[in-house]
Amino acid sequence: MTEYGFSATIEPRYRDIDTYEHVNHAVHVTYMEEARMRFFRDVVGQLRIDTVIANLEVDYERPIRLPDTVEVGVGVAEVGETSLTLAYDIRADGEPAASGRTTQVIVDEDGRPTPLPGDWRDALEAHRIDAAE
Template sequence: MAVRSLNVGSFPPRMAFTVEIPVRFRDIDGMQHVNNAVYFTYMEQARSEWYRQLMGIHSVAEFDFILAHASCDFKEAIGFGETVVVKVTLTKIGTSSFRFTYEVRSKEKGTLFATGESVQVTYDYKAKRPVPIPPKFRKMLEAELAKS
């Protein structure tokens, strides 16, 4: 898992946050390709690494936000033996939310397997409602958005 310059397929040649994930046997379904639900796991894994490596979040107790939306557009089937590269890009910051987009590609060939999006909302678990993004976290998000 790395933050590095990557030029795979149509990725622009610039700094991008990417995570490499080998396809596991358990990811394969009866149709002999990666099950659709696993694509969301790949995006979650990449998003978690983004939080850890770029935001310095190392504990679940530090996650004061929830996943409000997740979507995936499937482009090509992923087979066993592939290693996928998941690119995570912060694309928008709102009052209480922030959005990521994802590209899931073949490490070897650059084939685009899927694109996705997620929206996270900062959340007060006691009050059970959204709250504005805390200033310190917002500043960190804004710094990352400026790099995107």
């Protein structure tokens, strides 16, 4: 796995499988979300992060099937004033299955963009990866 500095193991469930007998394409986004929440909990120290997704990209490389073991690497591609971009490396049994990116905007209680807290910034910078990955 590319060195993303953080990874989450996710077990595909039977309900993730579609009629083509592989994990449905939309479920990859759920795997990214699960890994992102674990990343925020373990790296930033926050389970509740007030963000909205401004952009989401997924590139599919190969199907994920039962009983594949799924590993989702998470790394920080960019840190802005009010946003951050995370990159994802999704692997099934060690082989590349998909990659993705999400851009989150930090928002206040009124839903307006707000600056990233300094302690979050430090934790995120420690997990920065080469944006070209």
